[in-house]
Amino acid sequence: LSSSIENHRTLGSRTIYVGHRPCPANEVFIPPKFCDNRIVSSKYTVWNFLPKNLFEQFRRIANFYFLIIFLVQVIVDTPTSPVTSGLPLFFVITVTAIKQGYEDWLRHKADNEVNKYRVTVLEDGRRIQKESEKIKVGDVLEVEEDETFPCDLILLQSSRDDGTCFVTTASLDGESNHKTHYTVPDTERDVESLNATIECEQPQPDLYKSLGPENLLLKGATLKNTQSICGKSIIAFFTGTILKMGKTILSKALVCTTLKYVWQSKPGQDEPWYNEKTLKEKETNLYLNMFTDFLSFMVLFNFIIPVSMYVTVEMQKFLGSFFISWDKDFFDSEIEEGALVNTSDLNEELGQVEYVFTDKTGTLTQNNMEFIECCIDGHQYKYRDASSEVDGFCVTDGPMNTVQQKAGREREELFLRALCLCHTVQVKEGFIASSPDEIALVQGAMRYGFTFLGLESKTMKILNRTNDVEMYELLHVLNFDPVRRRMSVIVRSISGETLLFCKGADSSIFPRVKQEEVEKIRMHVERNATDGYRTLCVAYKHLTAEEYDQVDSGLREARLALQDREEKLMAVYNQVETGMNLIGATAVEDRLQEEAAETMEALQGAGIKVWVLTGDKMETAKSTCYACRLFKRNTELLELTVRTLESPGKRREDRLHDLLLEYHKKTVQDAPPAKTRVASQDYGFIVDGATLSMVLNSSSENNLHDYKDLFLQICQNCTSVLCCRMAPLQKAQIVKMVKNSKGSPITLSIGDGANDVSMILEAHVGIGIKGKEGRQAVRNSDYAIPKLKHLKKLLLGHGHLYYVRIAHLVQYFFYKNLCFILPQFLYQFFCGCSQQPLYDAAYLTMYNICFTSMPILAYSLFEQHISIEMLLENATLYRQIGKNAMLRWGPFLYWTLLGVFHGLVFFFGVWFLFSNPALQDNGQAFGNWSYGTIVFTILVFTVTLKLALDTRHWTWINHFVIWGSLAFYVFFSFFWGGVIWPFLRQQRLYFVFANMLSSVSAWLVIIVLILLSLLPEILYVVLRKPRGPYARQKLVQSSAGGIQSPRSSARPLLMRTFSDESNTVS
Amino acid sequence: MVKQESESANRPDNTAFTQQRLPAWQPILSAGIVIPGFVLIGLAFIGIGVALFVTSRSIQVLELDYTGDSNGSPCSSCSQSVVTNCKCSLNFTLTTLFQGPVFFYYGLSNYFQNYRRYGASKDDNQLYGDLSYFTSPSSSCSPYDYDSSKKPIVPCGSIANSMFNDTFTLTWTVNGTTNNVPLDGKGIAWWTDYNIKYRNPSVTPLKNAFNGTVKPINWAKPAYELDASDPSNNGFVNQDFLVWMRRAALPNFRKLYRRIDASGDYQKGLPAGNYTIDIAYNYPVRAFNGAKKIVFSNVSWMGGRNEFLGIAYLVIGSLCVVMSIVMLIVYAKFKFPDEE
Secondary structure (H helix, E strand, O other): OHHHHHHOOOOOOEEEEHHHOOOOOOOOOOOOOOOOOOOOOOOOOOOOHHHHHHHHHHOOHHHHHHHHHHHHHHHOOOOOOOHHHHHHHHHHHHHHHHHHHHHHHHHHHHHHHHHOOEEEEEEOOEEEEEEHHHOOOOOEEEOOOOOOOOOOOOOOOOOOOOOEEEEEOHHHHOOOOEEEEEOOOOOOOOHHHOOOEEEEOOOOOOOOOOOOOOHHHHHHHHHHHHOOOOOHHHHHHHHHHHHHHHHHHHHHHHHHHHHHHHHHOOOOOOOOHHHOOOHHHHHOOHHHHHHHHHHHHHHHHHHHOOHHHHHHHHHHHHHHOHHHHHOHHHOEOOOOEOOEEOOOOOHHHHHOEEEEEEOHHHHHEEEEEEEEEEEEOOEEEEOOOOOOOOOOOEEOOOOOOOOOOOOOHHHHHHHHHHHHHOOOOEEOOOEEOOOHHHHHHHHHHHHOOOEEEEEEOOEEEEEOOOOOEEEEEEEEEEEEEOOOOEEEEEEEEOOOOEEEEEEEOHHHHHHHEOHHHHHHHHHHHHHHHHOOEEEEEEEEEEEOHHHHHHHHHHHHHHHHOOOOHHHHHHHHHHHHOOOEEEEEEEEEEEEEOOOHHHHHHHHHHOOOEEEEEOOOOHHHHHHHHHHOOOOOOOOEEEEEOHHHHOOOOOOHHHHHHHHHHHHHHHHHHOOOOHHHHHHOOOEEEEEEHHHHHHHHOOOHHHOHHHHHHHHHHHHHOOOEEEEEOOOHHHHHHHHHHHHOOOOOOEEEEEEOOHHHHHHHHHOOEEEEEOOOOOOHHHHHOOEEEOOOOHHHHHHHHHHHHHHHHHHHHHHHHHHHHHHHHHHHHHHHHHOOOOOOOOOOHHHHHHHHHHHOHHHHHHHHHHOOOOOHHHHHHOOOHHHHOOOOHHHOHHHHHHHHHHHHHHHHHHHHHHHHHOOOOEOOOOOOEOOHHHHHHHHHHHHHHHHHHHHHHHOOOEOHHHHHHHHHHHHHHHHHHHHHHHOOOOOOOOOOOOOHHHHHHOOHHHHHHHHHHHHHHHHHHHHHHHHHHHHOHHHHHHHHHHHHHHHHHHHHHOHHHHHHHHOOHHHHOO | OOOOOOOOOOOOOOOOOOOOOOOOEOOOOOHHHHHHHHHHHHHHHHHHHHHHHHHHHHOOEEEEEOOOOOOOOOOHHHHHOOOOOEEEEEEEEEOOOEEOOEEEEEEEEOOOOOOHHHHHOOOHHHHOOOOHHHHOOOHHHOOOOEOOOOOEEOOOOHHHHOOOOOEEEEEEEEOOEEEEOOEEOOOOOOHHHHHHHOOOOOOOOHHHHOOOOEOOOOOOOOHHHOOOOOHHHOHHHOHHHHHHHOOOOOOOEEEEEEEEOOOHHHOOEEOOEEEEEEEEEOOOOHHHOOEEEEEEEEOEOOEOOOHHHHHHHHHHHHHHHHHHHHHHHHHHHOOOOOOO
């Protein structure tokens, strides 16, 4: 348990008393202290929710800022009532608190489900139902089939005769295989009266050494998702904009305060007789007055940063993400699931991805293995339909074999027996195994006549070609591990022969077998690897009785060791697996995912660089890359692997240095400038784990930075990069390196297994594939999709649209508040800088909440400036929004100028009109609130119509909210001005709006100023037309031919990997 | 890979909304729409502009400054001194008929009715006739909430206290006879202000409601005696008071004082002749470099004279026409690329 890991750091082993029976009397009994079995992932309790949540919320700079503004309004005599900023703030805080409270309640519920889970505890010979949280260390539990373990357990007894149980750890490490666990040997049959103590290691954080409860990792995963991760580009712009706005406010407030005091210094202006100061005002210090004035101006202009902007952005992200989970194109009928959105904060990042890091197995490929062929003693065997030859075992000639040959029957059978015995497959309604390769091999052997029947009490049964059952006693399994990259079994046949069968990667087997055997096989293995198959070599070894005894005792000793168990085991394994005889090799195909090649091609067309990070060997990975069109025929491959580093007479470090320089020269220095990239050579870069760690960890004397930089520059100038033999942490290292490189590009990681979790967490956007390797990646991802092919629509469709939408949203918000506050600012020059609001408080408050928020929200949810189909067809469209194109200086300047222009038009247009305030035909004059209302009406109509001009995709919702907002504004104004509100101290707007509408001049000025404001916009829209979306589409379509042609030329290669026929016919 | 038709619970709804396939109108501003549209709008605007301009030009306006800051002007003596009840008179001559209905405005310059503190310095509840606010006016009225003897001021606040108190009488001299031009003070304030927003307490006589209160410091008469001639024009619903209470938007403003009563000789407006305005000069403006003026104006459907609107319409209308011509040229050059 995680908590116990934290709490018990004392060294050495600890003692647990099974069943809480007292220890023998001669020992001193120290009651051990262990923590309970409760799991707490929730953040709040009922009591601390309010203070803790409020504290958390006000730690956000924005909320804190609004709180300060609110407090200033309460304390200082400011132009607007505290309600104007208090109400929205209260609303935001409440909504957030409710949301977080609800999420925490869900967490409480999930915790309770686990903590209150009923478990059966054996206590004093009786079965007692207990809640999981009440389990104490030392309890004896009974766990039934398909239950999850409520805590760490030691297997004392099993219902199976052989004292084993099968455990799946899918929720821990993503491995869906069934692992066998054995009961502690020599325990009495009667557990109820068992009296024992357990000496065990202190808890360790390493998952693979101790088996934790399911919830351990689940908890971590959930926690990850509750962290607030925010889109980088938007947030950067967001904060940038807010800082700019903040500076605007500050400077405006400063200008106004200065002006006010300069203006007041003129005689008679400070305190005209008609506006005498109160006694209190006269007495206060001049500087304090200045400060108060400054704060008042701040409050007046603070509306430029509305609280509602945060709300709208959050809403857009939250609601917008539903379109991903609703998309039926992401629905996979096989797993009956669609896409999953774990965080909605990153929607727009999907439109900014520059680097995609993808896992190979299970992501690019299906992880659905199929036995393709094998090679025995250098002879190639391919499976063909059973009808072709009687024994279903046909021989075809490999390219190098001129004469059709078959290996000896004895060798054939030895090979097949090896396939049948050397694995950890279990038979349980079909085969169950830790890796799909093993199943494919066992099934392959089955097709050739050797069927594995199962393992029963340490005896493996095989049905051979003559339908006899062969029995082998399983003595030891030398488990697979990624360092050795091989596994072995030691079995004893009926005849008493002790055999060791070993299978593993060629690189790990070849050095351990007789060299003369290697050459025959190597060619096959390499050819298979280039064809995109996964190859394994099979070897065997006879063990004499003495040898076996030695091995047996060595293994037992190592297994029982308390310290350095792994190292000791490894030493024994390595000692045994030497001097073997190579029998043959197998080739298993890992099929490409549906539309993997098309997806990769689309990503590359979109200007995204795809890096494949895999733990697989180079040849296999390379062939997958070819199959996925990541490497093309004309791609020049640059290799930086252990193989290329080996050069006679040179240190590897020097060779690395040379190669790096050479590649750098090729890709970076000699590359034509970016503009003429049409004819530039495509480079593919291959690096392996060992070399990568050399590059990254090169000692400081070799100017470490140089290597890293060189490496990064080479990588960035290659169209595709393949990193093979990667450890999970190395994957994350690579992602981190790119993420932190110059220009900090947006990175995306996609993977399906537990080994991809580190890189999924490291990248800006993590995508999990709901594949076969458990749910680990999905839980830790930001988005989860059922298949790789969905990535295309996720990025090119949804990502593109989200980016455009939110970029427009943020800028529009900035613009509409600029032209909202600018007249307010200008009015200060005409009211003696007295902080007189131009608009009524209701308008100030409602502007961003009601009048102008819904159209932009609808826009930011439904806008499709280019249809999704078009986006998917033309991947190059994605490049146009790359590098944050819509939030850079150009567009920002445009929006600023537009906002300033509109603000000036609104204010001065009405100012000219008010040179004669008698605007009604009965000669009556309009006052200041009429002035503000006219400006405000023009403002609301203009910003809404400006959005209407920007909208290119008018659904009924857009119509509804745009026209509805305007109608609501008119309706509200009538209503607000039509009633004497008892709660208002001043009835400022009473009938102002209605009177305004009774004036023809007011109507005329509203119309002409709206048109004047929108005129440049209309002109822009019209003149932009030739370069507009349609022309763009035409342009793209004409260039699409250029994209498609290489695809058609690549057909043969694709056919080879996609169709079954071409695999059987050589 | 057998595709099951059975509806899975996880299957997303296949609706136009969830799939972002709502039927949408994609407006295209093509030249075929924009150019005629611009021409039409432009012509319409030019039309309106011409109408506005002509109307505005036809509105007669007569402005007379009577601040008296220059020595030669009639009211200079009043402006210099602190004499109360100073009287002065202005003369002017109309050679032609001043078309009616004629409105009589007073105008102030450099007078900031839009000061924030000034604007807040009133008590709407008091002005709504709520007697409880007579005895305890809102603190926003400070320093005009209580007088020096701690008696509440009604109506309280700076706005009421600074109410414009110059009065004017207009006489027409024709053929040696001097006639008083009848001035109508009804309906110069907003109807809603007079009838709803401002109310006198329902106490008769009105004077009793003001017991225990004092008149604003600068006022000569208490609120209930503002108009001796018309009892319904007193208290808070006095038309001049209402006009003053509606704060001007800008520091240079005019407010309606009276209308020329269109009766007798004045049915068609002010006939030609010599006129004299007798001014009771009470309102000091020199202290803050202000100015006072009298404005006679008639109005049209667009209100008072305002050339800005007409010019704006003409400019923007012609801009539209010019733009449509430019667009026509541009599109002709590119052979209407989207009309194919």
